[in-house]
Amino acid sequence: MxxxxxxxxxxxxxxxxxxxxxxxxEISALNVEMVEAGVRAFVGGLQPTSRAKSLRLGPGGQVLVTDGPYLETKEYVGGFWVLETAGLDEALEWGRRAAIACKAHVEVRPFH
Known part of the structure; x- marks a missing residue:
């Protein structure tokens, strides 16, 4: 897997x-289906980027903490699932269903 x-x-x-x-x-039903299929390892929704803190390595090894997201973008990750599937095709099918349930763009990416 x-x-x-x-x-x-x-x-x-x-x-x-x-x-x-x-x-x-729809999202709750998708979560139930993922659990029943044995693919859902973890799920999490994230607070808005206004609640984020960014840590950057600065001069002399000092870590600087600032308010807001690390990247200034037009989109951000609002939530995610970590799935254990037999392969990419199965992960993409779950991603397709997530896009429909969440009415949002979805990215599917394998872990190392």
Missing amino acids: TRYLVAIHRAHDYDPSTEDEAMGR
Whole structure:
């Protein structure tokens, strides 16, 4: 079994209050199906980037802590699954279903 990250990407100004009950039910049903299929290793939703802290290695080995995300982008990872699947095709199928349930762009990437 190979582990894959299935990451949900959201616009930087995404408002989670726009998610309706139907979307919540779709995501919950997908989580149940992943557990029943034995592929879900971990799942997590993330707070908005305004809650992030970034750590950067500065001069002399000092670590600098700043508010906000590490990268300034138009999209950010809003949540993710770590799946254990037989291969890429299966991971992509779960990613397709995640894109539908979350109504968002999804990235599927294998772990080393």
